[in-house]
Amino acid sequence: MDVIICKTPLRVSFFGGGTDWPEFFEEHGGAVLGTAIDKHIYHLVSPFPSALFDYAIRLAYSKLECVRTVDEIQHGPFREILRYFEIQRDIEIDLTADLPSFSGLGSSSSFTVGLINALMAFQGRFIARQELARLAIHIERDVLKEPVGCQDQVFATYGGLNLVEFASLDHIVVNRISLPKARLSELDNSLLLFFTGIKRRSADVESSKLKNLARIKPTLKRMRDLVDQAHGLLTGNAPLSEFGTLLKATWQEKRTLDPGVSDTRIDQMYEAAMAAGALGGKLLGAGGGGFMLFFVPEERQAAVRQALTGYYEVLFSINAAGSSIVHS
Numbered sequence: 024m025d026v027i028i029c030k031t032p033l034r035v036s037f038f039g040g041g042t043d044w045p046e047f048f049e050e051h052g053g054a055v056l057g058t059a060i061d062k063h064i065y066h067l068v069s070p071f072p073s074a075l076f077d078y079a080i081r082l083a084y085s086k087l088e089c090v091r092t093v094d095e096i097q098h099g100p101f102r103e104i105l106r107y108f109e110i111q112r113d114i115e116i117d118l119t120a121d122l123p124s125f126s127g128l129g130s131s132s133s134f135t136v137g138l139i140n141a142l143m144a145f146q147g148r149f150i151a152r153q154e155l156a157r158l159a160i161h162i163e164r165d166v167l168k169e170p171v172g173c174q175d176q177v178f179a180t181y182g183g184l185n186l187v188e189f190a191s192l193d194h195i196v197v198n199r200i201s202l203p204k205a206r207l208s209e210l211d212n213s214l215l216l217f218f219t220g221i222k223r224r225s226a227d228v229e230s231s232k233l234k235n236l237a238r239i240k241p242t243l244k245r246m247r248d249l250v251d252q253a254h255g256l257l258t259g260n261a262p263l264s265e266f267g268t269l270l271k272a273t274w275q276e277k278r279t280l281d282p283g284v285s286d287t288r289i290d291q292m293y294e295a296a297m298a299a300g301a302l303g304g305k306l307l308g309a310g311g312g313g314f315m316l317f318f319v320p321e322e323r324q325a326a327v328r329q330a331l332t333g334y335y336e337v338l339f340s341i342n343a344a345g346s347s348i349v350h351s
Contacts (some may be wrong), residue, residue, distance in 0.1 A: 027067070027145050028349050028351075029346060030065055033122060033129055035339075036056075036057040036174060037058070038055065040055060041277075042189070044172045045173065058184040059341075059342070059344070059345060064120045064130060068116050081114075105142075123222065129308070132175030133346075137179070159180070160192065174187055179346055182344040186254050210341065215328075245276055246273055264318075271297075274293075274303070285311075293306075296315075300319060300326045314337070
C-alpha cells in the first residue's frame with residue numbers, strides 16, 4: 024500500500040460560537056458564520072513492517088510513540104480513533120501542522136477529521152463529507168468526552184466560507200456563502216490575525232460555560248442573531264466596514280460568557296489595535312488565549328501592525344478547501 028497524505032484546514036469563526044453546542048441548539052437552534060483558512064494539519068499514514076521491529080505502531084507528533092498495542096498509546100485521540108477503525112498494528116502516522124495547537128483555530132477537530140479521512144483512505148474506503156463530520160463529532164463528544172461544539176468539525180470537513188445551521192445532531196446544514204470576487208477579496212484583505220502568546224486548553228473554558236448554560240442562554244441568543252446580521256451584510260451591498268462593527272459587538276457579548284474568556288493582557292492588546300484603527304475584532308475559539316482576529320481597512324493596517332509590535336502576525340487567506348487526500 025502506498026503512503027496516504029491528508030491535508031485538513033484550520034478555521035476562523037466569525038459569529039455564533041457557543042450556539043453550536045447541542046446543549047443549546049437542540050432547544051433553541053444554532054448557527055455560526057466562519058471560514059476554513061489556508062493553514063493546515065497534515066497526516067501521513069503508511070504501512071509499518073512490525074515483524075522487523077519490537078513495536079507494532081509508530082506515531083510521530085510533538086512526541087514519538089512506538090508501542091506494541093493500541094492500549095499503550097498515550098495520545099487519546101490517536102488511541103481512540105485507531106481503536107474505532109480496529110487497527111491493531113502495522114501502521115505509522117506522522118503529524119505536522121502549520122500552526123500550534125490550543126490556539127483557537129479548531130486544531131483538535133481538524134486533527135480528528137483529518138485522521139479519520141486518512142484512515143478511511145488507508146483502508147481503501149470512501150467517506151462522504153456529511154458522515155465524516157458526523158463521525159468526528161461523535162468521537163470528540165461521545166468517545167473522548169470533550170466539551171466541544173459542532174462547528175469546527177464541519178469547517179474542517181467542508182472547507183469554505185459558510186453559514187452553518189444546527190437544528191439537531193442529525194440535521195446540520197452547510198450554506199456556502201458565494202460572494203462577488205471583489206467583495207470576497209476585500210473581506211480577505213481586511214482581516215489580520217495575531218497570536219496573543221497565550222496557549223490554553225479550550226476544554227477548561229468551555230466546561231465552565233456549559234455549567235452556566237442557563238445563565239448565558241440570553242447572550243448566546245443575541246450572538247445567534249449577529250450571525251444573521253453578518254450574513255445579510257456580506258451578501259448585501261452595505262460597506263464591509265460594518266463587518267468590523269459586528270465583530271466588535273460579538274466580542275463584547277462573548278466576553279460576558281465566562282470570566283476565563285479574557286484577561287487584562289488580552290484586553291490591552293485589543294484596545295491597542297482599536298486605538299490604532301481596527302474597526303472590530305475578537306478572540307478566536309473558546310477564549311483565554313490563542314489568536315486574535317481584527318477587521319482593519321487596508322489603509323489602517325500599517326498603524327495596527329505598529330501598535331501590535333511584539334505580537335506574532337500570521338498571514339492567511341479565507342475560503343480554503345476542506346479535508347482532502349492529497350496523495351494516495
